[in-house]
Amino acid sequence: VDANAAIFVGNVSSKTMSQTRNAKSALDAGWGLLKAMLSYKCNHAGVVFEEVNEAFTPQRCSCCGNIPASSPKGMGALGMREWVCDQCGSVHDRDVNAARNILALGHGRLAGGMPVL
Numbered sequence: 001v002d003a004n005a006a007i008f009v010g011n012v013s014s015k016t017m018s019q020t021r022n023a024k025s026a027l028d029a030g031w032g033l034l035k036a037m038l039s040y041k042c043n044h045a046g047v048v049f050e051e052v053n054e055a056f057t058p059q060r061c062s063c064c065g066n067i068p069a070s071s072p073k074g075m076g077a078l079g080m081r082e083w084v085c086d087q088c089g090s091v092h093d094r095d096v097n098a099a100r101n102i103l104a105l106g107h108g109r110l111a112g113g114m115p116v117l
């Protein structure tokens, strides 16, 4: 919060996640609590805090914007930590790529007033 003017997070629902095989990860991470605390701290510090629809952010290539056949798809691909975009050849760390897409969505919302869902 001190080092950034805006923080964007995906709208992953810890409640929904807790009903899947990834329940332990979602609950261990305390995702709902983290978001609540971030929101509170950002509000207090005058930092923009926004949730964006994170659908397809792990699959979309943050370089070319395509959703290539080579990108990780579904819960079964959670172990796929790195992938290569077969459209533009970019090599992605799964989490960094998703974070870049979430950041781009956040910037888009600030610029265009894009709705959350």
Ligand SMILES: [Zn+2]
Pocket (backbone or CB within 6 Å): 061, 062, 063, 064, 065, 066, 085, 086, 087, 088, 089, 090
């Ligand atoms: Zn690409």
